[in-house]
Structure formats: C-alpha cells, structure tokens
Amino acid sequence: MNILEKITQNKSAFSKSERKVAEIILDNPQTAIHSSIATLAKMSDVSEPTVNRFCRRLDTKGFPDFKLHLAQSLANGTPYVNRHVEESDGPEEYTKKIFESTMASLEVARQSVDINIINRVVDLLTQAQKISFFGLGASASVAHDALNKFFRFNVPVVYFEDVLMQRMSCMNSNEDDVVVLISHTGRTKSLVEIAHIARANDATVVGITSKNSPLAKECNLVLSLEVPEDTDMYMPMASRIAQLTLIDILATGFTLRRGGKFRENLKRVKDTLRGSRFEKRQD
Amino acid sequence: MNILEKITQNKSAFSKSERKVAEIILDNPQTAIHSSIATLAKMSDVSEPTVNRFCRRLDTKGFPDFKLHLAQSLANGTPYVNRHVEESDGPEEYTKKIFESTMASLEVARQSVDINIINRVVDLLTQAQKISFFGLGASASVAHDALNKFFRFNVPVVYFEDVLMQRMSCMNSNEDDVVVLISHTGRTKSLVEIAHIARANDATVVGITSKNSPLAKECNLVLSLEVPEDTDMYMPMASRIAQLTLIDILATGFTLRRGGKFRENLKRVKDTLRGSRFEKRQD
DNA sequence: CATCAAATGTAGTAAATTTACAACTTATTC
DNA sequence: GAATAAGTTGTAAATTTACTACATTTGATG
Numbered sequence: 001m002n003i004l005e006k007i008t009q010n011k012s013a014f015s016k017s018e019r020k021v022a023e024i025i026l027d028n029p030q031t032a033i034h035s036s037i038a039t040l041a042k043m044s045d046v047s048e049p050t051v052n053r054f055c056r057r058l059d060t061k062g063f064p065d066f067k068l069h070l071a072q073s074l075a076n077g078t079p080y081v082n083r084h085v086e087e088s089d090g091p092e093e094y095t096k097k098i099f100e101s102t103m104a105s106l107e108v109a110r111q112s113v114d115i116n117i118i119n120r121v122v123d124l125l126t127q128a129q130k131i132s133f134f135g136l137g138a139s140a141s142v143a144h145d146a147l148n149k150f151f152r153f154n155v156p157v158v159y160f161e162d163v164l165m166q167r168m169s170c171m172n173s174n175e176d177d178v179v180v181l182i183s184h185t186g187r188t189k190s191l192v193e194i195a196h197i198a199r200a201n202d203a204t205v206v207g208i209t210s211k212n213s214p215l216a217k218e219c220n221l222v223l224s225l226e227v228p229e230d231t232d233m234y235m236p237m238a239s240r241i242a243q244l245t246l247i248d249i250l251a252t253g254f255t256l257r258r259g260g261k262f263r264e265n266l267k268r269v270k271d272t273l274r275g276s277r278f279e280k281r282q283d
Numbered sequence: 284m285n286i287l288e289k290i291t292q293n294k295s296a297f298s299k300s301e302r303k304v305a306e307i308i309l310d311n312p313q314t315a316i317h318s319s320i321a322t323l324a325k326m327s328d329v330s331e332p333t334v335n336r337f338c339r340r341l342d343t344k345g346f347p348d349f350k351l352h353l354a355q356s357l358a359n360g361t362p363y364v365n366r367h368v369e370e371s372d373g374p375e376e377y378t379k380k381i382f383e384s385t386m387a388s389l390e391v392a393r394q395s396v397d398i399n400i401i402n403r404v405v406d407l408l409t410q411a412q413k414i415s416f417f418g419l420g421a422s423a424s425v426a427h428d429a430l431n432k433f434f435r436f437n438v439p440v441v442y443f444e445d446v447l448m449q450r451m452s453c454m455n456s457n458e459d460d461v462v463v464l465i466s467h468t469g470r471t472k473s474l475v476e477i478a479h480i481a482r483a484n485d486a487t488v489v490g491i492t493s494k495n496s497p498l499a500k501e502c503n504l505v506l507s508l509e510v511p512e513d514t515d516m517y518m519p520m521a522s523r524i525a526q527l528t529l530i531d532i533l534a535t536g537f538t539l540r541r542g543g544k545f546r547e548n549l550k551r552v553k554d555t556l557r558g559s560r561f562e563k564r565q566d
Numbered sequence: 567c568a569t570c571a572a573a574t575g576t577a578g579t580a581a582a583t584t585t586a587c588a589a590c591t592t593a594t595t596c
Numbered sequence: 597g598a599a600t601a602a603g604t605t606g607t608a609a610a611t612t613t614a615c616t617a618c619a620t621t622t623g624a625t626g
Contacts, residue, residue, distance in 0.1 A: 017574065033351055068317075321582070346584085572623085578615105585609085587606105
C-alpha cells in the first residue's frame with residue numbers, strides 16, 4: 001500500500017538507472033513530491049523517460065500519479081494503530097492514545113456497518129408508534145442519549161434503566177412498536193430476555209450489538225458493530241462511542257426521512273431551550 | 284492544516300465561481316485529485332484560471348501543488364472533513380459523513396485539549412472524597428456514562444438528572460468534594476447556578492465545557508473543548524462524543540494513578556458481572 | 567564478433583498549467 | 597442615477613511539464 005515501502009521492496013527488481021531514481025526519492029521524498037519530472041531526472045542523473053518508466057513499474061499511471069501516491073504515503077502522520085494504554089504512560093501519552101484508538105475504532109466501526117440495515121432500521125423507526133431504547137451498564141447511557149435525541153422528534157419514546165420496568169414496558173408492546181436494545185457483548189442475560197419478551201408481543205426488535213451474539217439471535221434486525229475493546233482497562237470505551245455514533249446516524253436518517261417541515265419543528269424545540277440559557281455574547 | 288477543512292472554513296471568503304469549484308471538490312475530493320485542471324473547470328462550470336486562482340487562495344503554489352495537499356488530506360490519518368449532512372443525502376452519504384465528521388471532531392478536540400489541566404483534574408479526582416457528575420439535556424447521558432465508569436472505582440460517586448437533586452447535592456458538598464459539570468455551550472442557567480452553589484460550599488468545580496462561557500467562569504478548572512457542531516441538525520452530536528472521550532481519559536488517568544493493585548480491583552468488578560452474562564462460546 | 571534483447575537517452579509532440587490582458591459585474595461616490 | 601473604481605471572470609497565448617516514438621547504447625550469448 002505505502003509506496004515508499006513498495007519502492008524499498010522492489011528495489012532489486014529495478015534496473016540500474018531506476019535504482020538511482022529510487023535512491024533519490026527514498027533519500028528525500030519530501031523534495032520529490034515538489035519536483036517536476038525534469039528536476040528529478042537531473043537529480044538522479046538519468047533521463048526523463050527513465051523516471052517515467054520507474055513510476056509505471058510501481059503500478060502508477062505516470063509521474064503525476066506517482067507523486068500523488070507518494071504524497072499520500074508521506075501524509076500518514078497519524079498511525080492508526082489501536083495502541084493500548086500502559087502502566088507507565090503519563091497524561092500526554094494516554095490522552096493521545098485514547099484519542100487515537102477512539103478514532104481508529106470509529107474507522108473500524110464505519111467499515112463494519114451495513115448501510116442496508118441502517119436504512120431498514122430508519123424505515124422501521126419512522127413508522128413506529130412507540131420507540132423504546134434499552135441498555136444496561138455502559139450501554140445504559142447510550143440508550144439515555146438515544147432518548148434525548150428521539151424525544152425531540154415528538155415521537156413516543158421510552159427509556160428505562162430499571163430491568164423490571166424494561167420488562168414491563170416490553171410486555172405492553174405491540175406490532176407497531178420498535179424496541180432498540182443496546183449491548184456491546186450481546187450476552188447480558190436480562191437484555192436477551194427482554195428481546196424475547198418484546199418479540200413474543202410482536203414488537204420489532206433491533207439490536208445494536210455484536211454479530212452472532214445471543215442477543216443478535218433474538219433480534220429482527222441487527223446493527224452489528226465489531227469494535228475492538230482495550231480489555232486491559234476493564235471498561236467499555238470504544239464500543240460506546242461507536243454505538244453513539246450509530247444513534248446519531250439513525251437520528252439523522254430519521255430527520256431526513258421526515259423531510260423539511262419536520263426540521264422546522266426541530267428548530268422550534270431548540271428555540272424553546274433558549275430561555276433556559278444565557279445569551280451568547282455577540283462578538 | 285487539512286485542506287478540506289480549510290476549504291469549508293474559507294468558503295465565505297470565496298467568490299461565486301470559486302465557491303462552485305469548492306463545492307465540486309468537497310463533493311468528490313477523490314475524483315478531484317485525479318482530474319486535470321481542465322476537467323475540474325468543466326465540472327465546476329468555470330474557466331481554468333478560476334480553478335487556478337482558487338488553488339492560490341488556499342496558499343498553494345498552483346493546481347498541482349493543491350492536488351498534492353488534497354491527496355495528503357485524503358490519505359489515511361487525516362481524511363476528515365467537517366462535511367454537513369444535506370437534505371438530499373441517502374443512507375450511504377449521511378452514514379459516511381457522520382462517521383467522518385465525528386472523527387474530525389475528535390481530532391479537533393485532541394488538539395484543543397490541555398494536558399496540564401487533564402493532569403490536574405486527575406489529581407483532584409484521585410484525592411476527592413466524593414465525585415459528582417452533572418449535566419443536562421444531551422450532556423446528561425455523558426454524566427451518566429461518567430457515573431458508570433467511576434462507580435467501578437469504588438469511589439463515592441454521584442449523578443442526578445434532576446436539577447433539584449443536583450442543587451441539593453451541591454449544597455451538601457464540602458472542600459473534599461469534586462463536582463464535574465458537563466455542558467457543551469456552558470450557558471445553561473441552572474448548571475451555572477449549580478457551579479455557584481458548589482463553590483459556595485468549598486467544593487472544587489471542574490467544567491467540561493466551552494472556553495470563556497458563563498459556566499467556565501464559575502469553575503475552578505475548565506477542560507475546554509472547542510468542537511464544531513453541525514447546527515443544521517439541531518442536535519448536539521460531536522460535542523458529546525468529545526466529552527465522552529474526555530471522560531474516558533479522566534477515568535484512565537484515574538486508574539493509572541491508583542496503580543496496579545487498583546486494577547486488580549477493577550478486574551474483580553468485571554468478574555462479578557460474569558454471572559449476569561451468557562458464557563462466551565470458545566471457538 | 568555478430569546478434570539480439572534489454573536498457574537508456576534524444577527529440578519531438580501532446581497535454582496541462584500558468585500568465586497577460588480584456589470583458590464584464592458589482593459596489594461606491596458624487 | 598451616471599461615472600468610476602474595484603473586483604471577478606473568461607479568452608487566448610505562452611510556458612512548462614509529461615509522454616511517445618524512435619535511436620542509440622550496453623551487455624550478454626552463441
């Protein structure tokens with residue numbers, strides 16, 4: 001992928017002159033991307049077509065294309081690794097690591113998400129008579145957040161932290177209701193039971209959970225998130241952020257589906273809050 | 284730094300035709316880097332020199348140089364534009380945009396965060412007799428999450444959603460207590476009042492909020508997060524994610540400060556949960 | 567040492583980018 | 597509301613850049 005590595009690897013396959021070009025580029029890639037083919041040829045002490053042939057040998061369309069690849073390889077300033085926090089880390093290190101690994105998790109989550117299912121879930125949500133969000137432990141705050149979002153849409157939305165309340169709520173559900181269950185592992189017993197109860201009452205059950213988990217099997221639709229967790233810390237972090245982002249996406253899909261007039265309504269809700277706030281200084 | 288962000292920011296400073304170019308590029312940057320100035324001009328329905336002028340306005344040497352910058356911005360690591368969701372976006376687009384802008388916000392948050400203050404807040408938290416987390420609206424779920432994390436540390440930790448409970452709790456606080464207040468805008472009246480009450484009772488008040496806000500002024504320490512929000516959607520999204528990440532960082536700092544034995548204890552808490560879960564299939 | 571294949575370079579061509587200038591639009595002033 | 601200035605945009609020519617076709621060289625082999 002990285003073109004600099006590729007050059008190093010293929011070095012032996014190059015011809016004498018091509019190798020000269022390779023040396024110069026590896027030696028000072030930053031200069032290379034800002035040079036024309038003529039300057040680079042002169043620097044490497046070869047002819048221009050040789051430089052061009054060198055580029056083609058690396059599966060690029062030509063010199064300009066090669067420069068783009070090179071530029072991208074050089075831009076990799078933020079290595080993406082899911083680096084784990086270590087005992088010896090100071091504030092600077094762990095802050096950096098947590099930010100980076102959170103971003104990396106989002107990238108992983110993005111790739112693992114299935115757009116079709118998102119679309120179907122949005123469909124369901126827009127048609128639901130009542131929407132419930134349930135989660136336990138760390139996922140409770142995600143459900144809480146979902147409540148906050150969907151509440152603004154003026155849709156009957158339900159959220160309970162209490163397991164018994166969750167059960168009772170599901171027992172009273174019917175086929176027009178959507179129950180969204182959030183769990184990273186998908187192995188929390190009481191949540192799986194709740195899924196079961198909800199389905200027994202003909203509600204549609206959507207899981208935001210890990211693929212192939214017991215919970216996933218009880219759901220009508222599963223938004224699976226495969227996010228690596230730093231288990232050393234014994235706390236769910238990345239999974240929650242991914243779940244929240246998914247909630248954001250569902251909420252956004254919901255508002256878009258409901259159209260422009262609906263957005264007006266949202267604005268009104270927001271404006272209502274104004275009275276509870278200090279005015280923003282105009283500067 | 285990132286040129287896509289730069290385009291979005293300077294959008295207002297552009298002329299009409301330049302803005303057309305900006306639209307096209309933001310809309311499909313991947314295509315842009317592989318196009319010639321002529322194709323891009325045609326796509327934007329402007330003349331070639333206009334495209335060139337557009338590039339210069341962004342402090343690049345010219346079109347080829349601009350493409351290099353763009354390529355670098357698109358490379359893994361810093362790909363993220365703060366692109367806003369639009370009415371016409373389908374599930375694919377808005378999913379992509381939300382993931383990307385969330386990641387971008389985290390990058391912005393990372394840069395705006397002050398490590399020294401993080402360190403001092405961790406100090407305070409480890410020494411606190413009682414820790415309270417309060418937030419309202421969207422920030423309530425962040426406080427909720429913080430409760431979840433710090434609860435595991437076997438520290439007296441308090442969280443209320445109810446404003447009155449928050450007030451009463453703060454009235455009973457003393458100089459060994461730390462009150463963490465979470466608010467994106469920092470202009471929520473009741474939260475500012477709570478900060479005032481807590482300080483009047485000698486508690487240390489930490490704000491996770493925007494710099495120079497009324498709330499920030501009432502706090503002993505401010506962890507300021509300057510995160511751009513897509514106000515079109517009328518819902519806080521990015522700010523929450525950044526706040527949560529900050530909570531993760533504080534929690535991590537906390538566990539690290541408490542040392543190895545403490546981590547043992549965390550593991551025990553986690554093991555206790557096992558009974559409530561289905562066993563993980565060994566495969 | 568003749569011959570072929572691979573490698574490299576030369577020169578010309580095509581393409582892309584930039585510059586200079588003219589036409590046009592939009593604000594500003596009297 | 598006309599006159600003028602400032603800013604914006606486009607046309608066409610100039611220049612730079614990259615590529616192609618072909619010629620020359622190098623080196624290996626019978």
